[in-house]
Every structure is written in structure tokens, then in C-alpha cells.
Amino acid sequence: MAPVRVRFSPAPTGELHVGGARTALCNLLFARGHGAGSDGATFLLRIEDTDRARVREEWVDGIQDTLHWLSIGWDGQPIRQSEHVDRYVAVAEQFLADGLAYECFCTEDDVKERNATARAAGRPPGYDGHCRDLTTAERDERRAEGRASVLRFRTPDTGVSTFRDLIRGDVTVEWANIPDFVILRSDRSPIFFLANAVDDLDEGITHVIRGEDLIDTTHRVLVLRRAMGAAEQPIYAHLPLILAADRSKLSKRHGSVAVEEFRSRGILPEALLNYLALLGWSPDEAIGEILSLAELIEHFDLEHVTHASAVFDEKKLEWINGEWMRRLDTAELAARVEPEVRERFGAAFDPDVFAHAVAIGQERSSTLVQLVDQMACLFVADDDLVIEPEAWARLEAVERADDVLDAVIAHVEACEWTVDGINLVEVIKQLGLKPGKVMAAVYVAIEGRAQGLPVFDAIWLIGQEHALNRLRAARDRLG
């Protein structure tokens, strides 16, 4: 059997979407699961940039950067469809010469308008074959009028189209339901179906793994391949779609969809990949759900992918992310956030304090953003510590907050300067109060909020002078 050749083919009309990332991942897993080296599988990246109106060069780069971030690596140089336009046009013209395609003079508006009438009359929309059987004379007449034309591919009138899908089995549609479709726009630029069919054939793609939203287009691509004389058809696998929480299509209205958004929200690439793989697929219970890319490659199996679309669950993503944060080596985790922390806190950044804070925060946060936010109080000047109104209210609500702060100040002035020496539990108990009930006041005074790093560590990390400044400031404000 010939080596497996797959491709991920995004259209650079926006940032990489989680759906696209999942498609790319499944292609990668499939390829890497089918041998390595010279006789192993090949995974290509193909940029489908034939729509000149919507493509932007920044997205071409952006998508590749995002794939790199996810450690989804492809083989060789990315392929640009825009560089193969001549080839697509030549194929289209051959179709015209062979009578498989025809010139169509209907404008986009004509087609839209007739579609609307068809719908209103209860007839199916889609091209109605208006220019299908124009005579040579009629065509000449229209050209003489200066009317632009597109090239339309003539689909069979009868029979069915069937292809085999690795996930769904045989998928069959009657040709009568597939109208003639455009392959060359009026500006002679090729359309998706054509470019896709030509490239898959030219590149010897053996398996096409993509989203289910493309399932209906498969028949059109296949008929073009046959028209080109392709002896074999690739095997398809249509992945179930990812849905928003309300089961509608995942879109910006429902929160994050771009991979970069998850990145900026402090999600690790390992976690996103892991979560995406779990959408529609699940490993043996004995293995557990937290899997590295290498483990996914080992276990993932396209034939066990579910058929139904899946709702994207950000809670579970965050849980997986927390698991990954704890699995990462502390130094590695620190390295991932250090540039950001340095930039955010400038001169106040202290490498030793930072290292300690990461070690503590690693065990208690679910995202990188949480991790960094927790340590923010360590790198701000005492006067710049922001205490939100709710946090201050929390402090004020603490029983005998004034006594608590006085006792804490006295202790911090005199105690041995170690985390154990700072321990305030006995101090609070001596006041006849429960540490668990009143400690929040100390958190607010030191960290500016009622949640964050364990406060004895925080006090130790900012140092005696700063700790006292903050405690006294809070005490003064309390009056």
C-alpha cells in the first residue's frame, strides 16, 4: 500500500479557529500514526488562498505561527494554491474543450434572484441550468454584448454519487440534487472545488480528513477528479463539528473561537491539543484522559471518532489545563510565563521571587493568567497595590479586623523572617479568633484581594518592610 499522504488546508481568511486546529491535529495524528521516515506518511500544509478578495497575507503567517505554537508540524514547505492558478485554469479549459463544462453568462445577482423565486415557489435553490444548453450563436451574441461569463461544470443528470468515509461509511447523494457549479469565476480565478480537486490529485493525497461541514462538497470534488482521469479516489474522513454551548455553530458571539484567544487566556498548547483530541474520541479508561501529543499519536484512531457533533466545554479545557500546569516541570512552566511577567512588571521584576511564586502557584492555578495574576502583588510598589471595593468590603467584614491587623503588625515586626516564623495562626488564636475566619483581612491588606498566594509566603516574598507598609496602610484606612 502506498504511503499515506494527508494535508491540512486552511483558507487564510482569519485566525486559526479551534475547529481548524482540531482538523489539523487529526491529520497530524493520522499521519504520525502511520509510520515515520522516508517510507512513512507525509503531512502537508496547503494554504487555500484562491479567494483574492478575502485572503490576507497576515493570516497566512498567523496560521503558521499558531500551528507552530501548538507544535503541529508539517512536512516540507507550505503549498500556496495561488501559485498553481495556471494549472487550475488549464484544467478548467480542458473541461470546456471536452464539453464537461460550459460558459455561463448569468450574473451572481441573476442566480440569487432566481434562487429566491425558486425558494418562494417551494422549489430547491441552486443553479437552474439557465445557460447549460446555449447554442454557439447564443454564446457569440452574449459575448458581443460584452457580458462576462463564468465556467460551470456540468454535473450528471441521473444516477448517484457515493464515496466511502472512514468515520461514517458510505455517503450517497443523487446527482439530480447537485446543480452545475462554478469552477472559474468571471475574472478567470479558480474556485475551491477545482483547486482542491487538482491539488489533491497532483499531490497524491491518499486521505482527506476535514470537518463535516464539507461533506456535501465531496461529490463535486470527486466528479472533477474523475473528469481529470483520476484512477483512484482518496479515502475521506469527515470529523463531527464543534458546537457552542447552545448547540449553535461555534462563533465569536459565544466567546473564544480563535486558538490565539485561548493562548492569551493562559491555556497551554498541550492542554488545548489534549482537549481537542477528546472531542469525538476517547482513550481507554485505563490510560486516563491527560495525554501528550506523543501519547495521542500512539492511541488515537480515526475509526473510533464519534459521529455526532460535540459541544465545546471550556470548563473541561480549564481542568485539563490545570492538570498540564501541574505536570510541567516548574522551571519549564516558569520559562513559559517569564517573558510576559518581566514585561508586565518591568524593573520591579525579581527572578528569585518569581521562581518561588511559580512553584507555589503551579499547584493552585488552572491557567497561566491565574498564575501570573496571583503573583502580581509581589511586583508592585506598596502605594500601587490595588484593593478592589469588594476586597476591601471583605476585610471590613472580618470580625475585629482592627485587632487582627494590630496583632499581625506586631508579629511581623518581631518574628523570625522565615515562612514558618511568619505563620500567623497562633497570633490569631491568641486573640480568641479562628484563623480561618479572619485571615481574609490579611490577604486583602497584603495581596490586595481575598484570594491568591498563601499569605505567609506572600509576606515573606515581599519582605518585612513592604509587608509592614501594607499592613499599616490597611490599618490606617480602617481607622
Place this chain on the structure above:
RNA sequence: GCCCCCAUCGUCUAGUGGCCCAGGACGCCGCCCUUUCAAGGCGGUAACGGGGAUUCGAACUCCCCUGGGGGCACCA
């Protein structure tokens, strides 16, 4: 409207005729731990959309209904 795909806990899923009065994970709830909050540990709640058919037996097979998603562009 027409075509295609699909249907197990709130969510992701296991389950391929008896092992299932349905297992796991996230969430949620409770308890424990505890320097607030988290994190962690333990426990609990919760599902086979409906109706027929086949069978000794159906979550698993078939049909219908209902429901959901996708497609029907000179986007991909």
C-alpha cells in the same frame, strides 16, 4: 423548501444482542484537608428522545416520528 450527517447523564464519552436496573471524565452538590480563595482527597446527583418491528432477550439491528447540526454562493 430540498439534500446530507447525526441522536446514551448538564457537557465530552464507554458501550457493536445477554457481562448494563448502563461505566469513566468535566461540571454540579456534600464532606475532608486548610492561612481566606483556590488546588487536592473522598463521596453523591444525573442519561439510553418517542413509537413500532425483529429476537427467548435490545442502549446496541430495522422502520417511522421527533429533535439537533451541516449544505444548497463567482466563500472555503
